[in-house]
Amino acid sequence: MLDMLPIALLGGVLGLDVVSFPQAMISRPLVAATITGVLIGQPASGLLIGATLELIALETLPFGASRYPEWGSASVVGGAIFSSHPSHPAGAMTLAMVAALATTWVGGWTMVKLRQANALWAGQRRDALEAGSRGAVISLQLLGMTADLVRGILLTAIAYLLLAPLADFCIRTWMMDARLSRAIAVATAASVAGGAAWKLFHSTAGARWFFIGGLVAGLFFLFVR
Secondary structure, eight states: OOOHHHHHHHHHHHHHHHHTSOOOSTTSHHHHHHHHHHHHTOHHHHHHHHHHHHHHHTTOOOOTTOOOOOHHHHHHHHHHHHHTOTTOOTTHHHHHHHHHHHHHHHHHHHHHHHHHHHHHHHHHTHHHHHTTOHHHHHHHHHHHHHHHHHHHHHHHHHHHHHHHHHHHHHHHHOOSOHHHHHHHHHHHHHHHHHHHHHHHHTTSTTHHHHHHHHHHHHHHHHHHO
C-alpha cells in the first residue's frame, strides 16, 4: 500500500481546484492523474490513465449549482491505482477507470453537501454580510475553502483505501488478455468522448468535417509513427 498521506493531500488540493480555488484546470484528469503518476514514480502510467479518463470527463459540463462528477480527487484515486501497477497487467486500466468513476459519483454528492453547508454558514453570518463586513466575507470564504480541502482529502483517502485492495484482488484473478483489456477500456472512453463532442458540434455547419479530418490525421500519424 502506498503512503496514503501524500496521495490524500494531493487529492484534497486537486479537489479544491474543481470549484473553490484556484480553478487552474489542474484538476482535469489528464493533469491530475499525471501528477499522481509523478508522485508515485510512474509518470507515463499516470499520463496514460489520465488521457483515458480525460476522454470520459469531456462529457461533464459543470454549470452553476448543478450536480456533476468531481474529477480532481477521483483522478488521483484512479491514477494511483493504475500507476501502482507499472507493468500494466490485464484489468489494471479497467479497474482504475471504474474506481475513478465511482469516486467521481461520490465526489459529486459531497460537493452538493458542501454547498448546503456553505449556505448554512452564510445564513449564520447574514447580519454581518448584509452590513458589508469584510471580516465576515473573508472568514466565510476561508471556511468554505478549508472545508472543501478537507472534503477532498477524506474522499481520496477513503476511496483509495477501499478500492485499491479490491482492484489488486481483481487484477490477480483477471483472465482477459492485457492488450484486449486495455483496448476495450480505451474504446469505451473514446466512445464517450465522441458522443460528447458530437453534442457540441453536430448542429454547427461544417464542424463535423473538421472533426473527422482531425481524427483521420491523428490516426494516420499514430500508425505511421
